[in-house]
Amino acid sequence: MPKLNDRLDVQSISAQDVESFNADGAVCLRGIISDQWLDVLGCGIERGLENPSPFQNIRTRPGHFGRYVTDTWVRHNFDEFRTFCDDSGIAKIAARFLGLDQAQFLFDSWIAKYPGTMMRTPWHQDTGIHGSSLIIWIPLDPMNKDTSLEIVRGSHAWGRHYHSERFDDVIAAAKAEGKRAAPGQREPERIPDIDRHRSEYDIISWDVEPGDCLIVNALSVHGAPGNYSTTPVRRYSCRWMEPGALLAPHGDWIAEHLLQLSTGAPKLQGAMEPFDTAMFPVLPANADA
Ligand SMILES: O=C(O)CCC(=O)C(=O)O
Secondary structure (H helix, E strand, O other), X not given: OOOOOOOOOHHHOOHHHHHHHHHHOEEEEOOOOOHHHHHHHHHHHHHHHHOOOOOOXXXXXXXXXXXXXXXXXXXXXXXXXXXXXXHOOHHHXXXXXXXXXOEEEEEEEEEEEOOOOOOOEEEEOOOOEEOOEEEEEEEOOOEOOXXXXXXXXXXXXXXXXXXXXXXXXXXXXXXXXXXXXOOOOOOOEOOOOOHHHHHHOOEEOOOEOEOEEEEEEOOXXXXXXXXXXXXXXXXXXXXXXXXXXXXXXXXHHHHHHHHHHOOOOOOOOOOOEEOOOOOOOEEOOOOOO
């Protein structure tokens, strides 16, 4: 995969964007991902669909319409995502919202929901990290609010920590077993039934176009509807953390995946492990870049 010269425009991020992110736990940046990089990400998904990685999952329930496909750790498996994370300047955007000069790559994934897919992405937090972390959620197709990512405004500051959710359970059930809190943090609890009580929550979402992206605090409770439109909707998410963040004891599913990847990366459960291998680069390598 050739290096592209195109760098995303970090300068266009305003102090107001950062303030909104800090206050609400999410912000929408308009027109910041260039067509060139959108093409690269789209090619990565196309190639992933043709050559599924060991982490690709078809999550459509038997007897249901549509098609719901996810893949994870894609930077590790596909050059398109590696070059995007390493060369596009996206790390600089992550760093800006972490309030730092650099950000450490954690992991990435994509989701494609085809028309007629009713399944929601369940409400969840992206936990497992001891330290600040965030998600950059990048739509590759236009999505209106009926389809696009939803965030419970301010939930990153609730001081709550919920069990991780399985994306394919008939009723998204909390995986309660084997989870422990990091020292000084409260034990994870079951996520409330937000869909049954939507009016009690301040749920925010945006109509988005390719080129836009959402920056979401990893502790913000977020989820997404099915796809009720007539076209496929694909999105790519990369997750970034403050350099030196640790794999928390409750990050057991991350540890399980790392074990599967056999990378020599941190895999111990129950310990505060650093992410200090090449799989988790601190970027940009030169903070002034
Ligand atoms: O796009 C979605 O359906 C969910 C994305 C998500 O949960 C994430 O990127 O962490």
